[in-house]
Amino acid sequence: MNVERMVFGSGPNKNVRVMIVCVVGVLLIAAVDYATGIEARVYPLYYLPIALGAWQISTRIGVLFATLSTALWLFAMSMAGPGWSVEIYAVNVVTQAVSFFLVSLLVSNISIRLQKERELSQTDGLTGLKNARSFREFGEFAVSSAQRTGRPFTLAYLDLDNFKKLNDTLGHEVGDQALKVVGSALTAQTRKSDIVARMGGDEFVVFLPDTPEAAATSLLERLAVSVGKDMQEHGWPITVSIGANVFLEIPDSLAIAIERADAVMYRAKRAGKNRVLVESTGGRS
């Protein structure tokens, strides 16, 4: 938990709270600016609401407060009546506005980058799917959730067939392209509640919560067909071997589940690739 989250929280109401603080802040600063006249250098305080809005909400809000601050600063300055010429006013307003806008843009840029970085740390750069680390976290959640509900789940391990051959003959760029296409096929063929991740290389996993054998088998078969078709369209000799385990009895940990699904995938490979093998564990009479 960082400091500003403790102060403002986040979520839908956060932006409203930040806006209120910024508006009140900028008006207070303007009032002080007006009251102290031209000699006291109050104007750097305007950076505070500008930066806060840009950091917490968006570039547009930062720019909005930069504009508002420029207007209020101009108003306070003109009310103090220094008797400058129009040209001097114009130069002052422009330099002031530029510095306000610059700060708002820089701050929001850093904020957006940090957010992106957080997302990237959970994402596989090539396919846009979840990465292995992120999958383990979601998966641990999902297994514990299944332990509570007692509902069966299915974990599928996918490994591309002939991927090495593709890489060796057509080059890594084509290989990467194929992985991307597989990634989008997986996303398209699974449901919102499923977790799809790239574990590394040409290995993928699909976690199907609350999914017994029949539903899992039809979903995975559809998925294999879809991947095969996409590969064929590109003229790539790639198919997919899928091994899945249906856990009618919920395992103690995600690691056990991954191990089992991986073992089933190897059996599918040994049985001659390009096939879906679904096994199940647990279940009582």
Next chain:
Amino acid sequence: MKVEMIDVLVVGAGVSGLSAAWFLQKAGLSVQVIEAAPRIGGRTWSPEIAGTPFDMGATWVWDHETSVHQLIEGLGLETFVAGAPGDALFDAGPFVERMTLPASWAVERLLVGGTQSIANALAKNLESLSLETSLKRVSVHPEHLEVSTTGATILAKHVVLAFPPGHLHSSIELETVAAEHLKIIRSTPTWMADIAKIVFVFDEPFWRDAGLSGRAFSRVGPMQEVHDISQPDGSAALFGFIPRSGMSDSEMETEVINQMVRLFGEKAATPRGVKVHAWWNESGMTPDPKYFGHPILREPMMDGRLHLCSTETASLNTGHIDGAVGRAREVADLIRSSTR
């Protein structure tokens, strides 16, 4: 001493025993319930914390569970979906990660007034219920079973043992039941026997302002999971599961507060009320997971006159309230068909 003969004696006033008694009484049989503890409910227990009842034991009913929903509806009880949308937290120890779980994952449904209200509603309908009365012995006679208790001796045509099979104490005698069968019964794992629950009541659900659902999963503990159990009356609360560990109570308390602050910020350090309850239970025998929900537990004993009835013996949703109710329905149907 002249003793009246009843149709069914139910031993145990948890959800399973009370449901079985209610189903049988509704079918026109004479039923009596005895309970060893000074309260009913068994592992459903919803004591008041800071003025509102919260579940210290069984908490959720799931939407795929039909037996419990049917019972709840019949009793006129109400449920509600726990929590509010928001991110979950993954507690890896050195860092805490926010994650957006799919909305359709496991809808957590709670009972208004807590799950103990099921037992309370059932007990209100029953004609005979004695607390603080323990089972000592069941002996077999041609026309009836004779049950010795710490209170009166009871004669019944059928006896239902509605407590966790693993709690069948070695001092309790069940005449004619084979030693091998008794060993299996006593080796059955008891649901919840390895966890403690801790409930924190707050002035407001401050985690929601931070866009959090209140759900958390931890690799490091002491709480393995945290969930939102705020009530519809506005009382805000989170609860956690603590697996059995070697930690002392005071160590655990300090560690749990540290973890709450790590997850939800400083406001989590000052709850309005806290209550812990450990369901840790040492049964006489080492539990064997393979007997959990095993069909042998559903085999009637004493010529079809003695039945086990607890969620551990259920074939469906074993361990849950639904398992308790489903098994009670099954036992009641068996007894009714044999008395017809």
